[in-house]
Amino acid sequence: MSQITSTKTVPETRSDFVISARNLTKSYGDFTAVNGISFDVPPGESFGLLGPNGAGKSTTMKMIGGVSQRSGGELSIMGLDPNRYGPEVRAHLGVVPQQDNLDEDLRVRDNLLAYGRYFGLPKSYLQPKADELLEFAQLADKAKARVDSLSGGMKRRLTIARSLINDPKILLLDEPTTGLDPQARHILWDRLFRLKEAGVTLILTTHYMDEAEQLCDRLIVVDKGAIMAEGSPAALIREHSTREVVELRFGSDRNTTVASELEGIGERLETLPDRVLIYADDGEAALEAVTGRGLRPITSLVRRSSLEDVFLRLTGRSLVE
Amino acid sequence: MSTQNSTAPTSLVPRDRFLGSLYGRNTRAVIARGLKATWGTNWSIMVSGFVEPVLYLVAMGIGLGALVGTVTGPGGEEIGYANYIAPALLAVSAMNGAVYDSTMNVFSKLNYSRLYEGMLSTPLGPLDVAMGEIFLALLRGAMYATGFTAVMGAMGLITSPWALLMIPAAVVIAFGFASFGMAVTSYMKTFQQLDWVNMVMLPMFLLSATFYPLSVYPGPMQSVIQALPLWHGVEMLRQISVGIFNWGTAGHLLYFVVMIAIGLTLTTRRLRALFLK
Numbered sequence: 393m394s395q396i397t398s399t400k401t402v403p404e405t406r407s408d409f410v411i412s413a414r415n416l417t418k419s420y421g422d423f424t425a426v427n428g429i430s431f432d433v434p435p436g437e438s439f440g441l442l443g444p445n446g447a448g449k450s451t452t453m454k455m456i457g458g459v460s461q462r463s464g465g466e467l468s469i470m471g472l473d474p475n476r477y478g479p480e481v482r483a484h485l486g487v488v489p490q491q492d493n494l495d496e497d498l499r500v501r502d503n504l505l506a507y508g509r510y511f512g513l514p515k516s517y518l519q520p521k522a523d524e525l526l527e528f529a530q531l532a533d534k535a536k537a538r539v540d541s542l543s544g545g546m547k548r549r550l551t552i553a554r555s556l557i558n559d560p561k562i563l564l565l566d567e568p569t570t571g572l573d574p575q576a577r578h579i580l581w582d583r584l585f586r587l588k589e590a591g592v593t594l595i596l597t598t599h600y601m602d603e604a605e606q607l608c609d610r611l612i613v614v615d616k617g618a619i620m621a622e623g624s625p626a627a628l629i630r631e632h633s634t635r636e637v638v639e640l641r642f643g644s645d646r647n648t649t650v651a652s653e654l655e656g657i658g659e660r661l662e663t664l665p666d667r668v669l670i671y672a673d674d675g676e677a678a679l680e681a682v683t684g685r686g687l688r689p690i691t692s693l694v695r696r697s698s699l700e701d702v703f704l705r706l707t708g709r710s711l712v713e
Numbered sequence: 714m715s716t717q718n719s720t721a722p723t724s725l726v727p728r729d730r731f732l733g734s735l736y737g738r739n740t741r742a743v744i745a746r747g748l749k750a751t752w753g754t755n756w757s758i759m760v761s762g763f764v765e766p767v768l769y770l771v772a773m774g775i776g777l778g779a780l781v782g783t784v785t786g787p788g789g790e791e792i793g794y795a796n797y798i799a800p801a802l803l804a805v806s807a808m809n810g811a812v813y814d815s816t817m818n819v820f821s822k823l824n825y826s827r828l829y830e831g832m833l834s835t836p837l838g839p840l841d842v843a844m845g846e847i848f849l850a851l852l853r854g855a856m857y858a859t860g861f862t863a864v865m866g867a868m869g870l871i872t873s874p875w876a877l878l879m880i881p882a883a884v885v886i887a888f889g890f891a892s893f894g895m896a897v898t899s900y901m902k903t904f905q906q907l908d909w910v911n912m913v914m915l916p917m918f919l920l921s922a923t924f925y926p927l928s929v930y931p932g933p934m935q936s937v938i939q940a941l942p943l944w945h946g947v948e949m950l951r952q953i954s955v956g957i958f959n960w961g962t963a964g965h966l967l968y969f970v971v972m973i974a975i976g977l978t979l980t981t982r983r984l985r986a987l988f989l990k
Contacts, residue, residue, distance in 0.1 A: 459833050459989060479737040479836040487834035493827035497750035506749065509742040510835035558835075 410435045410562055410593050411456060415465035418451050425451040427617035428465060435561070438594040440604045440611030442699075444707050448617040449597040450490060453566050456595065458482050470561065483511060486560030486592075490567045492547045494539045500550060501526060501535040508557040521557060528583065529553035545576030552583065563587060565596040569603060581606055601699040613706050620706045625699050632705055633697040634659050636675035640668045640682065640689040650687060657681045664709070671697070735984055736840040743837065743845025751849075759853065762813075763860045766806040770864070773924065774798055785926070787948075788957040792872075799870050800950035801923040803861050803883055807854050808943055809914070811887035814850035815894030816910050820901055829988060839988035843980055847891050854887035855880065875956030882953055882966075886946040889969040892976030899983035917943045942972055 411433040418426040426448040433439045441449045454460035455467060458474035458481045467474060474481045495503050504522040505515075513521075526532045529549040534542065542550065548568065555563060568584070569577040584607055588594055598604055604611055605625045613620045613628070621628055638658070642650045644666060651663040658672030672678035675694035682689070751759065774795030786792035822828040832842055858880045865871050894910075901907060921943040927935055938944050949965035952958060980987075 457834055459830075461985070461989060476734055478734045479838055482834060483836045485834070489827075489830065489834070491827065493831040495746070495750070495828060495831065496826060498746070502749060506742070506746045507831070507835065509745060510739065510832055510837045512737075512739050512742065512836065 410470055412468045417464035419463045424617055429619050436591050438588050438607055438609045440608035441597045443614035447614045453564055457487050457564055484561045486555035486563040488551050488555050488565045488568055492551050496539050500537050507554045511558045525553040545572050562593045605699050615707045628702045629697050632702040634671040635673045637697050638670040638675045638678050639693040641691045642689050735838040737836040737838045740841045740844045744848055747849040763857050766802045766861055767864050769802050787952045796870050799865050800954040801947040804946035804950045805918050807883040807886040808890050810854050811850050811890035812894045815891040816898045819898050839984040850891045851884050851887055855884050858883035873956035876954045878953050879950050885969050889972035892973050896979035896983055899987035921947055
């Protein structure tokens, strides 16, 4: 990696970052899933990949995890090329896949032990580590249970416990809380936050904007295999949305007609089938302006701009699948 | 924070070696997992795989054998019908077990239980997984062969001490089919395609001189059967069962050595297609 480099136009991947991608590309036949994306992740950062279904998030995760060969570009994980040094790179990764792939033929604690053996870790290390992780995942009383008897949230926590068996430097989480109830999500967020505090680099994909705001120091919004925006959640909101949003409902049949009478209020207006959104830095003032024009919405709501507003603005509201 | 107080002894020293990106040099972990899983849950499948050839032996060997009487064995001597088909059934069970393990079993762990997906996100490579699974298939094959040989002994069908060599020979047959089967699985996309495997296996089982000598076929048909692996397996075990060896025995063994070599080469080449998409 550390050869003397001559002047080059394309910046090289950098080894002071735990992950460094340059023009990372993956195509399957004619279809390009990831189209030349570049990003760097410093150690200890919590980095998010956001994007609609089919945006290329999971494919990117698989390339980072060394289980999918890239079609083009450069990728360096802790200074190593995962295509060439797959086993060495994976020794330092923890992977939580989108769908649980726990070993249904083994019991809960044996899942951790067997997985640890895949890393070549000795029993003397694994026995106490497995107990410690079961405690961490709040599954200590389920140690001898069958995997298929666990609830969705328990399986997810076991998958996360399993991904930590090798003390990974980087934890890859592909939609970690999809399909979980609110209680289970909050427990999981708490556990992930503790890992972050312990200095583990988290790479996470998610559909939930609140999750991204909770967990990510920095994120990229990906759509159709390309990066649409990059920054911290707060910076992205500042850059791509206003401070507040007013949501007005006039009834499905009236929203469009009323919208023309709202011109000029706030910085931007968005008309949806069920409501009209006014983007403004001062939401209350905007709402007063609306009532000042003699318009009476059925319901109105002033709220802070969220990452969801940014996301929908960047990736569009229509369903593309 | 308690999860970080012990550091896992893993290293990030890049090692440039043959098949380095495909092989994590930890096949033993795959084998250990397989033994643990089989011990815990799948023992009923193990039993059924052992019972099947025994049922055939009882039904055909004793039942049909009563009508057939004696037939001409490998050395030209007359032997009982059960003695004649028992080694053939052992070859068939070695083939069936190995093919099931390397096609159906691998395919479902790959696409349904996602077991391999989990394994491959660790330092294990596709080669570790493939070698581990083949080893487990052979171990199972060896256990079936031992059990079946014991049943043959109990039924008085063993007439030569050489018959014990049928056990390692059955493992060689299983190795040939398992290494080839995994290469075939790498081309499979759906469960329906796996039916094609059965469409090859069933005729091979019925026609490979399993229940009657090759001489019943006309000349060209004989050549077709002789090109198929099961015929070589059947003939090899039949010769071993009565302790009669000739150049033909060596030829049958060589057939499987070549089959194993080609199968393993193909499988290794297809590993990326099989596991890394």
